[in-house]
Structures are given as C-alpha cells and as structure tokens.
Amino acid sequence: MHPSDNRPHCKTRNLLDWLRGQKQRQRFAGSAQSALDASEQEHVPGESHGALYRAGLTLAELQPGECGTVRRLIGASQGRLRLLEMGLTPGVHIKMVRAAAFGGPLDILVRGYQLSLRRDEAASVWLDDEEPSK
Amino acid sequence: MIAPVATVGNATKPLFVALVGNPNCGKTTLFNALTGLRQKVGNYPGVTVEKKEGRVTLPNGETARLLDLPGLYSLTPNSPDETISREVLMGLRADTPAPDLILNIVDASNLERNLYLTSQLLDLGTPVIVALTMTDAADKEGMTIRAAVLEKQLGVPVRVVVASRRQGLKELLATLEKGRDLPFPAPAWTVPPEIAADVEELRTELEIEHHLPPRLAFAESITLLMQENDIVSAPHLSPTILDLARKTRERLADHEVDFAAVAIEARYGWITKVCTGVVSQEVRPKRSPLLSHEKIDRLVMHPFWGYVLFFVVMTAVFQSIFTIGQAPVDFLKAGVDKLGVLLTHSMPAGDLRDLFRSGILGGVGNTIGFLPQILLLFFFISLLEDTGYMARAAFLMDRLMSKVGLHGKSFIPLLSSFACAIPAIMATRTIGDRKARLITILVAPLMSCSARLPVYALMIGAFIPGRRVLGIGGLTLLTLPGVTLVTMYFLGMTAAFCMAWLFHRTLLKGVAPTFLLELPPYRLPSLKTVIFQMIERAGLFLKRAATVILAVSVVLWALAYYPKHPELPTRQARLEHSFVGYLGRGIEPAIAPLGFDWKMGVGIVSSFVAREVFVSAMGTVYNVEDADTDTGQVDLRNKLRDDIDPRTGRHVFTPLTAVCLMVYYVLAMQCMSTVAVVRRETNGWKWPLFQIAYMTGLAWGVTFLVYHVGHLLGFQ
Numbered sequence: 113m114h115p116s117d118n119r120p121h122c123k124t125r126n127l128l129d130w131l132r133g134q135k136q137r138q139r140f141a142g143s144a145q146s147a148l149d150a151s152e153q154e155h156v157p158g159e160s161h162g163a164l165y166r167a168g169l170t171l172a173e174l175q176p177g178e179c180g181t182v183r184r185l186i187g188a189s190q191g192r193l194r195l196l197e198m199g200l201t202p203g204v205h206i207k208m209v210r211a212a213a214f215g216g217p218l219d220i221l222v223r224g225y226q227l228s229l230r231r232d233e234a235a236s237v238w239l240d241d242e243e244p245s246k
Numbered sequence: 247m248i249a250p251v252a253t254v255g256n257a258t259k260p261l262f263v264a265l266v267g268n269p270n271c272g273k274t275t276l277f278n279a280l281t282g283l284r285q286k287v288g289n290y291p292g293v294t295v296e297k298k299e300g301r302v303t304l305p306n307g308e309t310a311r312l313l314d315l316p317g318l319y320s321l322t323p324n325s326p327d328e329t330i331s332r333e334v335l336m337g338l339r340a341d342t343p344a345p346d347l348i349l350n351i352v353d354a355s356n357l358e359r360n361l362y363l364t365s366q367l368l369d370l371g372t373p374v375i376v377a378l379t380m381t382d383a384a385d386k387e388g389m390t391i392r393a394a395v396l397e398k399q400l401g402v403p404v405r406v407v408v409a410s411r412r413q414g415l416k417e418l419l420a421t422l423e424k425g426r427d428l429p430f431p432a433p434a435w436t437v438p439p440e441i442a443a444d445v446e447e448l449r450t451e452l453e454i455e456h457h458l459p460p461r462l463a464f465a466e467s468i469t470l471l472m473q474e475n476d477i478v479s480a481p482h483l484s485p486t487i488l489d490l491a492r493k494t495r496e497r498l499a500d501h502e503v504d505f506a507a508v509a510i511e512a513r514y515g516w517i518t519k520v521c522t523g524v525v526s527q528e529v530r531p532k533r534s535p536l537l538s539h540e541k542i543d544r545l546v547m548h549p550f551w552g553y554v555l556f557f558v559v560m561t562a563v564f565q566s567i568f569t570i571g572q573a574p575v576d577f578l579k580a581g582v583d584k585l586g587v588l589l590t591h592s593m594p595a596g597d598l599r600d601l602f603r604s605g606i607l608g609g610v611g612n613t614i615g616f617l618p619q620i621l622l623l624f625f626f627i628s629l630l631e632d633t634g635y636m637a638r639a640a641f642l643m644d645r646l647m648s649k650v651g652l653h654g655k656s657f658i659p660l661l662s663s664f665a666c667a668i669p670a671i672m673a674t675r676t677i678g679d680r681k682a683r684l685i686t687i688l689v690a691p692l693m694s695c696s697a698r699l700p701v702y703a704l705m706i707g708a709f710i711p712g713r714r715v716l717g718i719g720g721l722t723l724l725t726l727p728g729v730t731l732v733t734m735y736f737l738g739m740t741a742a743f744c745m746a747w748l749f750h751r752t753l754l755k756g757v758a759p760t761f762l763l764e765l766p767p768y769r770l771p772s773l774k775t776v777i778f779q780m781i782e783r784a785g786l787f788l789k790r791a792a793t794v795i796l797a798v799s800v801v802l803w804a805l806a807y808y809p810k811h812p813e814l815p816t817r818q819a820r821l822e823h824s825f826v827g828y829l830g831r832g833i834e835p836a837i838a839p840l841g842f843d844w845k846m847g848v849g850i851v852s853s854f855v856a857r858e859v860f861v862s863a864m865g866t867v868y869n870v871e872d873a874d875t876d877t878g879q880v881d882l883r884n885k886l887r888d889d890i891d892p893r894t895g896r897h898v899f900t901p902l903t904a905v906c907l908m909v910y911y912v913l914a915m916q917c918m919s920t921v922a923v924v925r926r927e928t929n930g931w932k933w934p935l936f937q938i939a940y941m942t943g944l945a946w947g948v949t950f951l952v953y954h955v956g957h958l959l960g961f962q
Contacts, residue, residue: 185507193472194762196510197320199359204514209540213549216645217761223358226765228641230648233761 168241171220172234174208180239181205187236199223200237260301261310261425262343264335266367267351268360269317270634270766272379272409276351277314278778279409280419285314297342304423305416313345319359319764321366321465322472332469335370336462338482347425348374354391354406355384355767357525361517364400365434369468371461373428375421376404383767388528399520402431410772433464435516438508444471444494448487455484471495472506539767546638556639563626564735565728567619567699574618575703582611597807604869605803608882610796610862614788619703620696621780627665628779632771636661640763650743651750653679653761656686660742663693664735665783667920671927681754685746687927688937691920692742694735694912697857701911704861706730708883709904730905738912741944798859802826802852802866826867840910840946841903841953843891850916857916900962906953914945 174180182204185192199222200206207221217228267273277285281300298314315334316327323329330339337344350367352360367374376396384391397404403421407414437445448467452458458466470483470491498505546552586607593599630636640657647656656674663670670690674683694702706727716724805825814820821827822844829851830844837847845867853860861882868885889898915921915938924934 193322193506194324196507197322197362198762198764199362199514201511201514202507203511210543210547212547212641212645213553214645217641217763219543219547219641219765223356225356225359226767228637228644228761228763228765230644230761 169239170235171206171208171237171239172218172231174239176208176210179205179207183238183240185237187233191233192236195229195233195237198227200227261304261308261347261422262313262345263310263347263349263422263425264313264315264345265349265351266315266331266335266363267317268319268353268356268363270764271317271351271353271356271360273314273317273351275772275775276377276379276407276409277312278775279412279415281312283781302419302422305420306423308423310422312349313342318363320363322469335367335372336465345372347422347428348372349377349422350374351377351379354378354381355387355389356380357384357391357521358514358517361520362513365513365516366465368400368402368431368434369461369465371430371459371465373425374400374402374431375418375425375428376400376402377418378404378406379409381406382408383769390526392524392526396520396524399523400431400434403428410774430461433461435513438512440503441471441498441505441508444498444505448490448494451487451490455487456482467491468509471498472509542768543638543765546635547641552638552642556642559630559635560735561724561728561732563630564732565724567622567626567731569725569728571619571622571703575615578615578618582607582615585611600807601800601803604807604866605800606796608799608803608862608865608869610791610799611865614791615700617784617788619699621784623696623699624665624780624783625776627662628776629771630661632769632775634766634768637763637765641765644761644763646743648761650747651682651685651754652746653682653686656682659686659690660693660739663690663695666695666697667691667693667917668923671920671923674927684928684933685749685754687924688749688933688940689742689746691915691917691937691941692738692745692913694738695857695917697917698734698911700858700861702731702734702908704864704882704886705904705908708886709899709901730908734908734912737909741913741948745940745944794856795859795862798852798855799862799866802848802863805829806848806867821867839953840949841906841957842910843898845889845898846903846907850910850914853916855918857911860911860916902953902956902961905956906949909952910945910949912945913941913948915941 169180171180171182182200182202184202185195185200204222209219209221209226211218211231215231217230218234219226219228220234221227265273265277277298277300280302284302285298285300300312300314302310302312304310313334315331318328318331321328321332321335323332333339334342335345335348348367348370350364352364364374364376378391378393378396381391381393393404393406405414405418405421407418409415445464445467448470449460449463452463452466453460456463470487471494473495495505546555548555586603589599589603589607593602630639639661643657647653652660659670659674667690670693671687674686674690710727710730713726714722714724715726715729716722806821806827808824811820811823814823822831826848827844830847833847833851834842834844837850842850845864848867849860849863852863864886865882868882868889886899887897890896891898921934921938924937925931928934
C-alpha cells in the first residue's frame, strides 16, 4: 500500500453531519467566492470508499473527519513554499483532524504526520474536484 | 569531480561530522548518547544561533568532532536557523569548516517528510550517512521499515539506532570511521525536463563565476530559483548571478512554470518511489498508537477541556516548583548558615572576615540557595517540550497569539522565556516575519524568567503565610505561596499579551504572519536528555553566580562597608552613611511612592545587572548591617522579617511591600544580558533602550497602583 495513503483513517459520516457541513460551507462561500475561478465552482460531494470526499473547495472548508486531495496551492510565495516543502504537494491525500476553537488553527493529517496551520493559509490550498483513484 | 571537503580532511585533522535532521527526530538524544558530557554550547559569531559541538571516540581510537545543527525541515533558507545550517553544510562560513561527513538523522515513523531534507542533503555532494531512529515507534504503528532496501535506494549507508537503549551505536561509529572513504552520493532526484535547462544554465554560470564545485553549484542554483523574490541574502554571490537568477525566474513565470512546485513535487515523487519499497503498513494494526495519540489529542486539544488542562498543567508546574523545591532550598540555606557560623568562629574579626561572611557568603550563598527551584523549572520545561505537549499548547494558544500580532511560533520563545529571556530572544530567529519577531523580542522579558524566581521565593518564603487554599481532606493541593507564585507568572503573561497587542496596534502595524507547526506524536521523554538539559542550565546559572553575582556582591559589600563611621551609635546609622547609603538615599524619592525604602533601592539599582542579584544585594546589605552580632546567621528571610524602621518603629517589609516588590520585578527590565542580546538581535540601541524605558515605566506604574490600592483595601 502507498505510504502516504491515509484513507483508512477517514470515517464514514452520517447524513446529519453532512448537512451541518453544508451549512458551514454556505457561511464560508462568501469569503471564498472571490478567489474562486469560474472552472472551480463547487461540485456535489460524492461518497466513496466509505469516506466522504469533498471537491472543488479549499482545505479551510473541510469539516473535521473529512478527506481530500490537494490540487494546487495559490497565494504568497513564502508561505506557499513552506506548505509545499512540508509535503502539501499536488496529488497528496489529506485528512482534516480537528479545528481549534474561536477560529484558531487547523490540525490536518498529511503524509502520515500531523500538521497545524492557520485557516487563511489552508484557504490557499485547493482540493481536487475528482475522486482520487486508487 | 573535486569535492571541496575531501581535500581538507586528512588523517591529522579530526573527522568533522555535522548532525542534521528534522525537529523531533531524536537528534538531541543521539547526540547526547554519542558524546556524553563531552560537549560545549556556544554561538556562531555575529549571530545567535546556538552552536553545539561534541567529541566522540571512534573504534580505531581517533576522535571525531560532532556538530549538532538546529532541527530543520528544509535547507531552503527561510529562517536564520536554516540559513546558518545551509551555510555550514556548504562550507560558506569562515568560523566553521565544511563538514567531512553529514550524519542525517531520519525518523522512521515519519519517513516521507524526513526524506525531503535527505534529498536536499544528497544534492550537496558531501558523503552522507543516515541514522534511522524511531524504528520502535514505526513498528508499533504497524509499519515495517526495510533499512537494507532504503540503503540501496539512497545509495548511502543506513544504520538503525535506538539511542535511548544505546542500540546500534557501535555500528554507527564503525560506519563514521570509514566516513572519509565513502563515495560521494549521487543526487537523489531527477530534475524534471521543464526546468532542467534553466537549472543547468545557472549552475554553469555559478561554476564559472564563483569556481563552485559542480554539486554545490547545482544545489545553489535550485535554491536561487525556488524563491519568487530574493529572500536569500546572498552577499557571497556576484550581481551577474543574481541578475541571471532573477531573469530566469521571470521567464519561468511568463511561461507559467511554477519552479518551486515542480522541483518540490519531483523530490516528493522520488520519495514516494523510495517509500513504496521500504515501508509496508499493516492495514489494521491491532493497537495503533496513532489511535491512542488521537485519544489523548481529543482531550488535550479540546476546545474547552484543552484550555482547562493547560491552565491546570501550568499551575501544577509552578506549585510543584514551590512544594518540591522547598526542602532542598531549606537544606542549602541551612548549609550556608552553618558555613557563616563556622567562618565567624574560625576567623579573627576584621575586614577580611566580613568580606567573606557578608560579601561573599551573604551574596552568593543566598543566591545559590535557589538552584533546586531553577533545576525544577528546567526539568518541567524540557519535559513538556519532549512529550509533545508544548506543540499542542501552541496550537491552543495560536488564536490568541494572532490576535495580538504574534506568531504561533512566538509561543515557544515566550514559553522558554519562563526559563530565561536570552535563549528565548535567540529562539525568535525561527520566526521569519520581522514585525512579529520584534514584538516577541519586546515582550519576551515580561515572562517571569528563572532569575526572578529567587526574588519571588525570598519574598514569598518570608512574608506569605503557608495557608491552605485548596485541598481534599488531608491532601493539600494549593497553598497561598503557590497561588501567589502562579499569580506572578500570570501577571507577567498578561502584561506580555497586552503590550504585544498595543505594539501591534501602534508601533508595528502589520498582518499576522503564517503559522506552520508540526504536532509530533506523544513520546516518553528520554530521562537522559532531560537531565542533560538541567545540568547544562545549572552550569550556566552557577557560572553566573561565580562571576557576575560574586563581583557585584563584593563591590556592594565594599560600598556598604566603607567609608567607616565607627563614631556613629547604631549599625543602621553607619550603613546609612556608607556609599550604599548615599546611593539608596539618592533614589529613595523615586521609589518611595511604591512603598520601598532606600535599602530596597540599593537592591533594585544593583540588580540591574541581573535580577537574582537583588537577593545577594539584600543579603550583603543586611549582613553588613549587623556585622558585629556574633550569631553569624546569614539567612536573609528572618532578617527581612525582623527589620524595623527606627524612625517609624514599623516593619520595613510587610506582606504588601513584598507583593509590590514582586510586581515590580515581574515587569521591570532588570537584566544586562537581555539588553545586550536585544541590541545584537535588533542591530542597534534603539529597541533595547525603548524596551528598558517602557518596562521600567510599566513596572513603576503598576506597582504604584498595587501599593495604593492595597493600602486602601487595608492591607499592610
């Protein structure tokens, strides 16, 4: 098995959680919309491998327990360089573990380790809108 | 190909090995296991990145020098730590020779990210040996790491070590011994075709222009092209090169080639390939530590309970410093007292006896008495760091930090400021953002450092009754002294946050910088590493006691002893007419509104050198005062309690005065070394002078408030 594959950690989420996620996303949509390319409109999330994959959104919009695949990083050079070097390269699979209270930093699982980053940095990480293939 | 390093290394010179690895990879544990106590800590000249060097005897009897570089994720120079490490490894620093060999410590349980640095090290063309650590942790996570396959894939020797149990050290040393004869490793990754031509062009230019060996030129050209603007200060590079680099970057940007992404992806592509053969993971390990870590995290990082726990941990640490530390402190104090009595009886009366007893024993003896509590503080700090809790605390605190314009990373310097502001200010070098770094430097000395502990301990020990505040049945959990101590620490923290917010809003406006922090898995800390750190810090404290504090004590004793006025009736009057008396009287008007008398003034003035000098200064002053009593007792606490002002007939020190003095010491900038470090770090006198002014002003104002409000509330 591929070592960076963290998919087994992802949990199935029930419908209620998913609905809650939808609500959250609507709140986020306002701020994220400006940065959104026309081609990167939100897609309907799909269910696969027992985990919910969200597509066409940024890392900041993932709910705890959700997974995604990095497509590309936008934003300022230095912060972006650091994120890339820490392993957030296109194609890598990530899982949102938790978010700190009061809009604090996020805790994600990438390449088998836990990394903490702020929400506005996470908002520069765009996720794939296609389900990752095995 | 000529390597720049192999020509330097000959049989007469000791083998020079650089230890490089990610933070939390077990580098310090391995360094300690290899070198034992044969290490020394210093600084790179001109900068304040810590330079740690040790010696190790190889199996053939030869001695090798080991250089412990700071923990790094990458060689791309984003912070001073990385810049220095990169310069050392490339042989660009005049003060440190290029290493003959790189010992790369790789965490097996986190192989992918660790190998990123390895791929950069393999670029340099210096022989590399890999020490694979944490294989036990990887094993528990159900991962099998095939070291032999890794060795084949990397093309360099790979040795498995468990430093805490001294496993694999012999094999590692045997490999180090052969280090000089190792072939130069091949670059690990392949430069993708879309950027290969540009890298090659710059590399050739670097070879011609700077006579760099091909491999170093290659590494340098990659680094230069990675940045979108010239973040690397490259004074050693000619304008032609920098110009070419800039033009190439612009051309790449025009063609929409993202150089950094392409290069980093290529490295990680290579890593993924390496890992497929090396790592195999059980799909469902029976008892995954990842799961148990996650269970701890759920509590520790909980949006509510996490903060409760944080508060409890901090309180417990400071309460236990007081409870556990008290017995050895009392023991040491009794020893100092006995020595005083012994001196009084064994030496003839006179100036010399007085110098020894009042000056040296009263000053230095009273300060050294606080060593146990300082050791405990460092014990807890390294414990919290090594278990992985510190990173979680930074995660919890980041929101607050960003609100006041600080970096999540500012949290680590601020926390280590509890030990000492000097390493804390040095640690701000990991913060890339200039403004966030400056704010951190400005507020770091407000956190209560270990040098304040003697002042707190003296005041609390003498004036705060040991009443129980919280307890269950016979078990006392919190005492009034403990609460007072915690309050002082929290006062310092609050002041630091308020001032940071103020600076963020006024002087140093700017956006909150980025924050990236690894949350390392929970680990049992190595007792050896913790103890080593304690010994290191204790050594520094004793060194200060033997130099600065001794000198100040002797000078102060002389000032308090001369000019002699034998005609005056009381000791008090004689002290008042000494040099110290004049000095204290001179500043009394400035501190009288705070409820301080001239003797405390002497303490405050002389402790500008270092805060703990206050204790020794009081020790000296109070011992000179009753030099003619023959009891020989030097314990300061009783003396302070018994001191009565002859004019008013009241106690000079009251619990309120004690609290005011502590508050003053929480906030005032009373440390020459900190001033010196701030000057060096900010390159000028502007910021350190500003810092002295604002902190002294703040201290005066708050103490004034506490004294008068306390008085109004009826406290004595």
